Amino acid sequence: MASTADIRNGVVLKIDGQLWTVIDFQHVKPGKGGAFVRTKMKNVVSGKTVDKTYNAGTKIEIENVDRRDFTYLYQDGDSFVFMDTADYDQINVSSTVVGDAANFMLENQSVTIALNNGNPLYVELPASVVLEVTYTEPGLQGDRSSAGTKAATVETGYEIQVPLFLETGTKVKVDTRTGDYLGRVND
Template sequence: MASTADIRNGVVLNLDGALWNVVEFQHVKPGKGGAFVRTKLKNVVTGKVVDRTYNAGAKIEVENVDRRDFQYLYRDGEDFVFMDASTYDQVPVTATVVGDAANFLLENQTATVAMNNDIPLYVELPASVVLEITYTEPGLQGDRSTGGTKPATVETGYQIQVPLFLETGTKVKVDTRTGDYLGRVS
């Protein structure tokens, strides 16, 4: 058991059997009354964000979450198989745990997998990845970079919006958090 003095950004708390990641915290000492800690917590599994307030010195349960780099190997039915680069252990991760990261995962790509008691909690990718456009409508004469956008399918099968001048086979940088086109890669 820990106390509210141990609350920091990134700490994972066990509240009512669910794991919550501390996104923000603030120690408050009002002029009148006792001190307290105001927190913003994000559910590790569902992503739900809630605000909780604790009295100073209250007991909280802190969980140990191990974040390690894994290499994505392949998809096996509904599971994604990752390999720990240091031990060569292969870990199957369900599609619900991988979530939207599946749209940007390529074989042999490195990703951070957060584990608690050897159970995968979530998968984090780098802020951006480089993907090749596998299909898009051809650009027309006069299409410029300041014009509109068109849909393009990248090598993972995910569809993004790209400028009109881009063609099939072009490598592009894509933001993994939003799925937005960031630029061409030569």
């Protein structure tokens, strides 16, 4: 068992059977009373963020989370198949664990998967990906400003908002955290 002195940013704690990543922590020694540790944590599965305070010296349970590089191969029914780039082992990850990352994944794309005791916790994509627009309404003549947006479907089937001047077949950079259009990509 570890104590609150072992809390650092990025450490994963097991609290009430759930895994929480420490986003921020602060050791506080007030002039009156005992020292304590103030933490801001994010639930590994749900993404919920909470603030939690521990008295100094409190015993905590630190979990081992292994983050490894994988290559996305294909979707098999309700699961996604990934290959470990180090030993070429393949793992199946359920669609609930992959979550919104499925909207931005193309075959042979590199991703990072966090594993705890061999169980995948979440899939982490690069901050942005390049995707091709497969369908969008044609822009009107004169719509060359950045004022308006329209819906566009990218090659993964996900729909994003793009400027009016973009056409089908254009490659765009998309933020994987928010799904926002970041810019056009010239080959």
